[in-house]
Amino acid sequence: MASKEKAVRRGSSPARAMQGQKKSGSSKQQQMQTVVAVFPDNTKGNRAFAALEAAAGQLMQTELQRIPFEKLDYGETATLDKFYAANVAVVDVTERHMQAALFYQLGLRENFDMKNNVVTVLESQSTFSEPALGGGNGPAAMARLAGTSYITYSVDSEGHTLSREGGSPLNQAVPLYKTFKHILQDMHTAYRKNHKEMFYKHLRKVREMKEGAELKAELHKLTMWIDEDPKLFTGDIIYSVLLSYRDIQDYDSMISLVDKITGHQEAEKPAVQVQCAFALNRRNKEGDRSRALAMLEKVLSVKENHVPDYLCLCGRIHKDRFVDSEHSDQDALQNAIHWYREGFKVQPNEYAGINLATLLVISGQEFETCQELHDIGSTLNYLIGKKGSLQSQSDYWIVATFFEVSILARDYTRACEAALCMFKLKPPLW
Template identity: 45%
Template sequence: MQPNWDTILGPLCMPLVDRFTTLLKDIRVTSCAYYKETLLNDIRKAREKYQGDELAKELTRIKFRMDNIEVLTSDIIINLLLSYRDIQDYDAMVKLVETLKMLPTCDLADQHNIKFHYAFALNRRNSTGDREKALQVMLQVLRSCDHPAPDMFCLCGRIYKDIFLDSGCEEDASRDSAIEWYRKGFELQSSLYSGINLAVLLIVSGQQFETSMELRKIGVRLNSLLGRKGSLEKMNNYWDVGQFFTVSMLASDIGKAVQAAERLFKLKPPVWYLRSLVQNLLLIQRFKKPITEHSPRQERLNFWLDIIFEATNEVTNGLRFPVLVIEPTKIYQPAYVSINNEAEERTVSLWHVSPTEMILSASA
């Protein structure tokens, strides 16, 4: 009689099969975890190493490696979104999140932090209907979020502020909505970002520091927040210096504004940041009670404002340009260059913000 090998070996073989299955699963989990960590590290390294077009190319290479939904994590997606934000590729941010929405077994696009970046990108991309959609996304997030972050309120404020700016500062309802949202963010957790935008928009609405108790309280809080950053000379982040500059402009502190502008120049901020800074500076210049002081300090501040505004212009058609002349002492001297093409002999004029003037012929 032949032995029934299945009966005899079954109890031995089945555990072996189960063991192999468990081992294979462990290998797969370990492999996925390693791959996720590698992707995350590669994205972080790319952000540190590259900028502009080079970063865009590197991000494209990294995305080609993300062909398995199992390797997608919130950290990886957030870092990709931040990387695209760094190069102002807002369309890529929008398309990344909308691609996630179409994946049947992926719920990452439903996470509040990813929706926040999605709404941010929609607002910045500003195609037809983008800002309305961004606002809809954020309002839905705020309705479903138990403990919303101050940045969420501020993003709603930013969207309404951009709608107000798009209207040529004519749509008061959008301005007032922006004020309310920035106020909510500032009251929830005071920050330089929310406080500066709230103060600027209150000034746009007609308030002034001399008569507004709310503006005075905001000013005191902003000075306190700036004090925590340390001295201007030790600030190495252009965001901090830009905020110092804006607060100084709000306070009409010409001396500190000049120092902050000089510091900002040395830190070489990207043009996209300067454009954002210029928006508030233009609003302050237009709506804040003007300074009547005529002094070398004011001339120096006007020069730095010209430098910042000029840096954000894609096309320059003027005949006079602000420049910085490096003296033999390695000190930057503010100056202007004027080009005269109308004269019989074309000339280039150079004059410092101080009275000295020098004229060179075009052949010199």
Template identity: 45%
Template sequence: MDVAVVIDTQITEYLEDRKCALEEMKQAIQSVGANFQRVQFDKLDFGETNMLETFYNADVAIIDLSILVQQRSLSYHLGVRESFGMKGNIIVYNDVQSKQTLCLKLSCANYQFLSYKRNEETSTCYLTNFNKELPADTKMPTLLSRLKRLLQDVEIQSKAHMREKFLADLRSARETYGANASRLQKILHEMRKRLDDVHVLSGEVVHSFMCSLRDVQDYDAMVRLVSDLRNIPNTRKYVETGNMSFLYAFALNRRNRKGDREKALASSLKALEKKENEFPDMLCLCGRIYKDIFVESDYEDKDSLKNAIKWYRQSFEVQPNEYAGINLATLLVIDGKEFSNTEELQNIGITLNNLIGKKGSLSSLTEYWDVATFFEISVLAEDYAKAIQAAECMFKLKPPNWYLKSTIGNILLIHRFRKKPEDHIYSVEEQIFQFWMDFFMVATNTEEITSVRMPILILEPQKIYMPSYVNINMDADEKSIQIINICLAHSKNACKKVHDFVFTASQIKSVSLYKRDDRCAYLYVHHNSDDFQIYFPSTECRQKFYELILEMASDQEVFVNLDVDEMRQIEYEYDYDDQNRKIILGKGTYGTVYAARDKQTQVRIAIKEVPERNSQDVQPLHEEIKLHSQLRHRNIVQVNRYPIFVYFYFLIT
């Protein structure tokens, strides 16, 4: 039996009470041999697919409604569970004010409702909604004991084998091919045929399948699925819920064929006629549709702008959240408001920073939208130092292109309506911010790469990403590349390093593609103390750079094509002393050198064993060795001019 628990342990008010309740929930669940599954409210509220499935599919859900601003959203998700036929739901509530507790209990009359208080002396939670006429010496029932009894009485709902198998296959496909959207999309198209069997269909199955289609951005398939189910009387019920109305309107708006926006708006507004559908996502969707209409009108449709602000504001008032807040702030700026003198904008900024701060420091955040919100709010406040910190974090998270498009779209809107005066002097922070805008815009470009100038990031030996531009000059008599760094420290006279490099074709040793990140390549050059580990905005940019370097330098005498393996594989045997120990020739900083002999030629060789402690640094080391072994030039001393050859043997540790 799976038991999903939703309880907030971030908001500080009465936090110890909820922590105590959570511990008793764990004990009760474990005591009956059930599987405890913690569901984080912010991820459930955001609509993260795995979190939604955990909550909706659990045999029993225990929901703590102690946080007032979370009640409406949790009530919505509880309703979705019921629409799937999941009846095992238990409401718990921290009884701080008896009047509020009674009101909530009456509104939750259809559920098991347990209100509790924490006993500070015993650190246990006792129930407050029991018979007050109990004898004075009767021990007060605890939350732990009551939950344990309820869970023991739960009759685990049986699910049809075909539905179980479909959902299991769906989860397996997402886990296996989640990183390959095109492959996953093909698998989902095949699975769609199975939904023609009425024994497979259920509200749970349809919702999970719609979320999977949304994740691969197959909006047309989402729209067609809802249309198909609406045309069959026995399946119409699966798409008439609030959450399905949201997903259908969302898909229509994203598909954006002729008339889709109007249908999406009509569907959303009709759903909002029911009070229970006034959840943040639906309200935000109305704001998004009006915002898209405003943009597509070439920013002339001011009524749509006002409506977009209205719906995002309403969502933010229902429950302060990052998505509604950042869009509301952006549209207010577009509407002519200034961050410095608008109280609403300042309050939104404070709330958003607080919401993000509760999740940890910027560098520790793992959710793209958290970082992107921080990025956008920093731009709105014109705090470009913080914006460039957030931009680097966004790059490291390697988000899908449509994530970046959404973020960059907002920034471009801001810039369109917040024009700088012609005599404005751009600070170095603004210049680096503009670099990141160039980087992300190139990353989201779906057209063929034709430019010979690209924004790049160079990973310095100190593990610092240096914003740079690379210019590839293929038209001059002597082809060359130029790399220009944008160094913040250099502009403040705190760095004396060279930040402008020019390498002619004859100075390029080689180029290779990094195997651990499809955006990264290595450039090996002469006359420079360090080679370059370069990160590009996209895989396509990296490939274009790689092809141009091969074209530029492949006919040069000193260039080595690392894709061609000309090294002979050496079969060797170690030399041993009288005590059967390998003969050591010497020890260095990076390894130990042993005496050996080439088994084919019987030539004495030396084997240096180098431990590979950091797998990320292995590729350039191997390629440097390969470069030195294959370089043939009159000015380069060749290894085979010596009677003892040195080969490298790497130990994985």
């Protein structure tokens, strides 16, 4: 089964490196406010980002970087680093397909007490109104992110971006850049952490310059630094170190780090617990998977934590149990199907979909007679098709997903085309 095990990428995050930092160690540099922005790559989204650029350009010690939504949603490590290490995150939720992922990432920032966040949305009516975010992501997400600043804006016929504050009527709208400037100034007063900047800078440096045993040794030194400096004993830093250990497959160190702080509130953060569960499943010593499932069940007992990667990790553990039983543990098979199905319901994605489809076929279902399988296959083909032609793909796992769904549907001609593309790509080591 060639399905991709995402390393809980979205659980993925508070980050390693304060991107864009200069090498200077002066007090001014240490006080630099970093801002990351995620806006739709279209005309109005670009105009809104330009307003943010104008605001940042008028503020001292403010550094702005735009990151692509696709890389954030995919869970690219470097992009996650930038998003979670930033002092301020500004995201635009105008596009419906971006909402679930962006609100999840903002929720994770807030979970780590990184509350300098701004949500913008393009008004859809002729007058300013509350964002109509639709589905299950709007009002509930806004309630959870109560500390986040919200801006509704419009783009007039001349291309000017306008917003309003305090419920003023449209004819009292102000340029959007002024609203951004006011918010960024306020947030700058809440900016903290010389110690965290230094830690993240050092973590990024060792990740860039070291590998294997040398990187492992440097990471152990950094964990000692955390022990010695209470300012660094925060959920986001612990999470960053866990991600670094994960990338070199040092699962023992991941588990030991969490075990060392068991009972502390930072260790109970859902993202920290999920990374530990991931490591336990991969290490797979006696009792590890039972412990991993217990940790995940506790996390998933809170409805707000029902996000695809957490749900799918639960499915992955049950699937591994099924495989280890030489395909005899039917309870494990049905549990795996249940959790992958839940992950696919929350947000249709290639990882959950291909695993769900594969397990349904193993359970005896067929594409020709099972409506659920047919619907999953259609959704997967749509998601993959949106990424371009098969020959243009550079992501091994996207092609592998196409290969698997073709095999399951018994479309061997397309499967052979995908297999050739997979052969030409360099697969990840894990």
